[in-house]
Amino acid sequence: MSGMLAIYQREMLILRKRFFRQLAAIAVSPLLYLIAFGLGMGKNLKVGGHSYLEFLIPGLVAMNSMTQAFAMSSEINIARFYWHIFEEFQAAPIRNLSYVSGEVLAGITRALISVVVILVIAALSGVVLSYNIYFWLAVTLNAFVFSSLAVALAMLVKSHSDQALLSNFFITPMAFLGGTFFPVDSMPEWARYILHFLPLTHACKAIRAAAFGQRPVYSSFILLAVLGAVLFVLAFKCVNRARE
């Protein structure tokens, strides 16, 4: 437990040192999407009875919580290949489980901070949705999935340059196809079938339904929880692979 807290505390200390830079970095992309898609198209466009801006906000919450949780892979790689701080963790008497738990928890925290930033921006744009328990549960599960994936992949890559590949293969396609900017239901059947396998599609569904005060999408909650657990175990198994 104290090993996990030490890992988590280190990530939070780093985050605190860069807090305002980090906030600006978190805010810039949702702000651009809101201006470009939301304000540009949002006034006249309706999706499922909601304005496009209302439709977009939960999508941005899902997308940003994904990217911020997944950014842990980049943080770990910098600590591993550039600062060599990972050696300090490897030489410490802590279990792999503590290490993975600390990093995953840090990823979830980053994701939750990014969601608060988006909700503030949304409120300033005049959009206030229902931020109930299901909303926060869906966001947390989404962050759990991508934070665990981030730790697993960070343990598997062999150099810092592989990091860009990870984002290109895992994150960018999901950000654009997972239902952030358009309803997946409006896609052709074959595309809907494929997109159904993306975790972000389920995160968008769950977060959007909660934000619109609709009945919770339990299947998406279960899927995200199971996938998160599988990826967490994978991350745990991968830690030893990072040792020479």
Next chain:
Amino acid sequence: MIRLENLRKRYGKVEALRGVSLHVGEGELFSYLGPNGSGKTTTIKILTGLAVASSGDAWLHGFHIGKEGVQAKRQCGLVTQNINLDNELSVGENLHLHGKLFQMARKDRVRRIDELLEYIEMTDRVGSPVKSLSGGMKRRVMIARALMHSPRILFLDEPTAGLDPAIRRRIWSLVKSIQKSGTTIFLTTHYIEEAEFLADRVAFLEKGEIVALDTPQNLMEAIGAWALDEVADGGMQTFYFRDREEANKHITTHAGGFSLRRVNLEDVFISLTGKKVI
């Protein structure tokens, strides 16, 4: 205190360690000397949990590094070759985090940080960001960090690499004082004078194998007390003599340029392997 039995490590087709066996006693300052790529860092990485041995066994204070990894890690502190402090954090924060990783209570961490910063003469730097420190200061902080949890064994992997001679000597006196406090020290270096000055015993490593292991004095006496470098035909040859008279006799009976000096550990390594340490 440290025991290695037939330790081997293979990276693909390259065998980095080829059956290393040795024993380091309690309170001893043991130096591992060899050229780059000889397996020095690999040994330390295996002993401290950064790498896994391909075969063989090792114990730290009686704990097997594979089967009792967590207990074995509690026994040792590590100063790596690379500076691996958290650059964005302060000196104090780095030390606190290390203490937390080793399950130290807060009041113990605070007390130990005060002690150690006084020990490395950096009490005024507790709040300084690591990125503002010089290379020598960072090395001292790394040593303090490795000592935070009062380890029985301290691994120092090239602790003075890249430092200027004055700072190197300051680190040496720090290492000597750590040994005096009863800590066993396992030091890797490719600085001959470092091993000569600090080590109780030295092991020479060449291509993953120990080629000699003894006290610096015994190793040097085995080849002679005096070394005579003779420059002739564009090359240099070194001769070893038991006493100075023998060396002088050689000079008077041969033509050429000579330089007479005391034998050092570099001579031992050259006579064993035909190569220089660096």
